[in-house]
Amino acid sequence: KHLLTIYQQTADWTQAIQAAEQMQAASGQSHAEMIAHFHCEVAEAALASNNTKAAQQALKKAMSLNGQFVRGSLLAAELAYAAGDYREALKAYRRLKSDDIPYLAEAVERINACFDQLKDPKGKIEFLRECVAQGAGVTVLLALAETVRAQDGDKAAGLLIMEQLRKRPSLRGLYRLVELFIANSDNKARDYLEMLADIMRNLIAKRPIYRCATCGFAGKTLYWH
Numbered sequence: 001k002h003l004l005t006i007y008q009q010t011a012d013w014t015q016a017i018q019a020a021e022q023m024q025a026a027s028g029q030s031h032a033e034m035i036a037h038f039h040c041e042v043a044e045a046a047l048a049s050n051n052t053k054a055a056q057q058a059l060k061k062a063m064s065l066n067g068q069f070v071r072g073s074l075l076a077a078e079l080a081y082a083a084g085d086y087r088e089a090l091k092a093y094r095r096l097k098s099d100d101i102p103y104l105a106e107a108v109e110r111i112n113a114c115f116d117q118l119k120d121p122k123g124k125i126e127f128l129r130e131c132v133a134q135g136a137g138v139t140v141l142l143a144l145a146e147t148v149r150a151q152d153g154d155k156a157a158g159l160l161i162m163e164q165l166r167k168r169p170s171l172r173g174l175y176r177l178v179e180l181f182i183a184n185s186d187n188k189a190r191d192y193l194e195m196l197a198d199i200m201r202n203l204i205a206k207r208p209i210y211r212c213a214t215c216g217f218a219g220k221t222l223y224w225h
Contacts (some may be wrong), residue, residue, distance in 0.1 A: 013041040036065040036072070037224055043075055047082065054078055070100040071224055088113040088171065097131055100209060105139035112143060118212055121151065137180075138170040145176065154180050171207070175200040 002021060007016035017038045024031040039062035046054035056079060063072045077092035093111055104111070115124035128144035137205050141164050149157035156181045165173050175197065181192045208218035212225075 011041070013038045013045070017042075022109050030212070032065040036062040039065070040075055040196065040224070043079075046079065047075075052079065052082065057109060064066050068099065068102050070096065071098070074182055077107060077110065081114065082112055087116045090114050094127075097127075097134065097136075101131065101134050101136050108140055108143045112147070121147070131165060135168075138168075141165045141170075142174060149180075154184055162176055171204055175204060 004016060004019040004023060007013070007019055017035055020031045020035045025037075036220065039058045040059050043055040043058035043062065046052075046058060055075075059072060059079065062075075063069060064074065067071060069175065071091050073095050077089040080086070080089035080092065084132050087112065092113075093104065093107055096107070111127070112124065115121065115127070125144065125147055131140045131166075132144055141161065146155040148160055158177055161173055161177045165177070177195045178193055178200065182190055182197060185193055209220045210222050211218045
């Protein structure tokens with residue numbers, strides 16, 4: 001058990017997998033989810049080194065341990081994107097939309113890029129609208145708002161954000177709305193709005209992005225721990 005902790009801290013994932021498997025055999029308790037995460041770490045390292053084959057092999061092992069694995073779906077999409085198979089990447093993101101929609105926030109830039117590569121702005125708006133309607137969160141809402149803004153202007157984006165804020169209040173959403181107001185206000189109103197925006201920006205900077213549902217640990221990085 002102590003070795004497993006050391007291997008995680010030193011990012012020695014191959015040894016961590018072996019230690020976790022030994023601990024699993026000795027205790028009779030399943031550590032499949034933990035081991036699946038370790039295989040994903042191996043896959044991410046391989047992908048960063050442009051070793052696609054090794055990344056695919058590690059991902060296959062992870063998914064064999066945990067078929068309904070949100071991290072695996074994200075990695076599968078990333079591998080498809082790296083290979084230039086944007087439709088396959090979107091299939092993986094659609095699986096997340098059905099099963100683990102909050103995690104789509106992790107992939108919103110890639111989702112945008114996939115639709116851009118396919119030259120399908122209409123499909124992008126439809127997909128993001130579906131996600132927002134199903135509760136994907138403010139990150140996806142803001143991505144949709146930017147797409148609407150590029151196509152139909154500030155007013156349309158502002159109306160979209162206001163409509164969603166009535167349903168699901170969000171400080172980040174409100175901040176973006178204030179930014180749009182600043183861009184379309186006269187000098188006197190702009191001064192007050194910029195002061196309000198500064199306050200909101202400071203509040204947002206202090207807030208954690210992630211919080212562990214088990215222990216309450218909060219931070220700005222997703223550790224998958």
